[in-house]
Amino acid sequence: MTTHSSLASVRATRERLAELGLTTKKYLGQHFLIDDGVVGKILRLAAIEQGDCIVEVGPGIGTLTEALLAQQVQLVAVELDTALHAGLLERFNALGLIGGDALAPTVIAQLQELRPVALVANLPYAVAATILLEYFQVLPSLQSATVMIQREVAERIAARPASKAYGAYTVKLGLLTDVVEQFKVHPQSFYPPPRVNSTVIRLERVRLFGEQIAHASMLAEAAFFQRRKTIRNSMQAYFLEQGLCKDSVDEGLSQASIHPQARGETLTTEDFLSLAQSIKASGL
Numbered sequence: 001m002t003t004h005s006s007l008a009s010v011r012a013t014r015e016r017l018a019e020l021g022l023t024t025k026k027y028l029g030q031h032f033l034i035d036d037g038v039v040g041k042i043l044r045l046a047a048i049e050q051g052d053c054i055v056e057v058g059p060g061i062g063t064l065t066e067a068l069l070a071q072q073v074q075l076v077a078v079e080l081d082t083a084l085h086a087g088l089l090e091r092f093n094a095l096g097l098i099g100g101d102a103l104a105p106t107v108i109a110q111l112q113e114l115r116p117v118a119l120v121a122n123l124p125y126a127v128a129a130t131i132l133l134e135y136f137q138v139l140p141s142l143q144s145a146t147v148m149i150q151r152e153v154a155e156r157i158a159a160r161p162a163s164k165a166y167g168a169y170t171v172k173l174g175l176l177t178d179v180v181e182q183f184k185v186h187p188q189s190f191y192p193p194p195r196v197n198s199t200v201i202r203l204e205r206v207r208l209f210g211e212q213i214a215h216a217s218m219l220a221e222a223a224f225f226q227r228r229k230t231i232r233n234s235m236q237a238y239f240l241e242q243g244l245c246k247d248s249v250d251e252g253l254s255q256a257s258i259h260p261q262a263r264g265e266t267l268t269t270e271d272f273l274s275l276a277q278s279i280k281a282s283g284l
Contacts, residue, residue, distance in 0.1 A: 004043060004070070007063040008036035013191050016061045020087045030081070033063045033122050033148070035189035038200070040067075045181055045202045046120045046146035048073055053141075055116040057102045057131060058124045062088055062095075068120060069094055076114055078102045080124075102131055108138055115141035122148040125196065129153050129169060136176045137209040145177075146202045154182055154199035166265050167227075171220035174269045175213050177203040216269075216276035223264030223272070231267070232260035252279030 007016055013032045017023065033039065042064065048054055050072045059065045059077040061084065068075050069092055076096035079085060085099055096114075100107045102124075119135055119142060128149040135142055152165075158179045159165035182201040187193040207213060222238035223231050232249060239246040253260050255278035258271060267275075 002040065004036050004039040004067040005063050007032075007061060007066060008034055008039050010034050010191050013061065013063070016087075020061070020083070022083055022087075030060060031122075031190040031192060031194045032060050033189060034191045035185070038185055038189050039064060041183060042120065042146060042148070042200055043067055043071065045183075045200060046118060046144070048118055048120065052118060053114055053116045054118050054120055055111060055114075055135075055142075057119065057121045059088060060084065060122070062091055064120070064122055065092060065095060076111070076116065078107055078111075103127065103134060108134075111135075111139055112141075115139075117141055117143050119145040119147060125150045125153075125194070129156070132157075132203070133169070133173050133176075136173065136203075136205065140208050142205065144180075144202065144204045146200065148185065148198055148200050151184065151197040151199045154201045157201060157203070158182065161268055162266050168220040168224040168264075171223075171267075171269055171272055172217045173203070175216055175220075175272065176205060176207055176209060178206050180204050212273065212276055212280075215280060216272040219275055219279065220264070220272055223267065227264065229263075230261045231258065231264050234264060248279050254278075 007013060013034055048071055051074065053074045054068060056065060056068060056075060056077045059079055065075065065077060076098060077088065078098045079088065080101055082099060085097060088095060088097055098107055098110055116139065123131055132145060155165045156167065156170055157173055159170045180202045182199050185198040185200060187197065222235040225238035226234040232253060235249045236246040239249060250260065252275055256275040258275060
């Protein structure tokens with residue numbers, strides 16, 4: 001049987017942490033992957049190619065890092081915990097390491113220069129949703145993401161219109177990406193086991209972030225601003241709060257052939273794109 005990462009076991013993880021004189025830090029959401037079978041499934045789903053520039057956020061002790069580097073890619077890891085830096089650089093000579101918050105402007109600027117084509121990571125769950133949306137918005141080179149995230153976040157990402165999980169975030173990420181495939185991961189695949197369930201999901205880019213996408217994203221926020229109200233009332237309330245002309249809502253809805261009594265959760269990403277074009281044409 002092929003071993004993808006020598007660190008993907010409880011024993012190896014504990015030994016590596018002991019070597020580094022470290023313990024897991026709950027406030028950083030550190031749960032180390034110990035299931036080599038899951039590592040292999042992530043590699044298969046990521047479908048990376050030799051020479052690709054890949055970004056990994058939250059490499060930890062390097063369990064997934066080791067498996068990625070074995071694919072002969074150009075790997076850059078972003079790690080907030082400075083206590084892990086020395087161990088990563090000592091173990092992986094070919095690793096490019098960026099220290100800091102994955103959402104910090106300085107980190108984003110470095111990634112923009114490196115132009116990664118894929119994000120492959122066991123993301124810190126508290127910021128996973130934000131990282132995914134931000135990276136697809138600000139990194140035009142990024143073509144895919146294969147990431148471990150909390151199952152509820154994966155459900156929001158993959159939700160269909162008119163479902164409970166479907167919301168503004170679903171629309172905003174859906175304007176940029178498609179969900180290709182996903183699989184569930186048991187808590188016992190981590191050390192220590194998290195108190196939540198996990199999912200690995202693969203997203204592929206369908207559009208670059210630009211003015212129309214930004215406008216459609218804003219309208220998604222407006223449509224779900226008051227979720228229980230009609231799209232007309234919710235959007236007008238949002239426009240009023242933001243100091244925008246709420247009179248453009250009725251004209252935009254009419255031109256986009258969207259019934260004003262509909263609710264935001266019934267609209268598709270294409271509907272929001274059409275609405276963005278119509279409202280922009282009405283003078284917003």
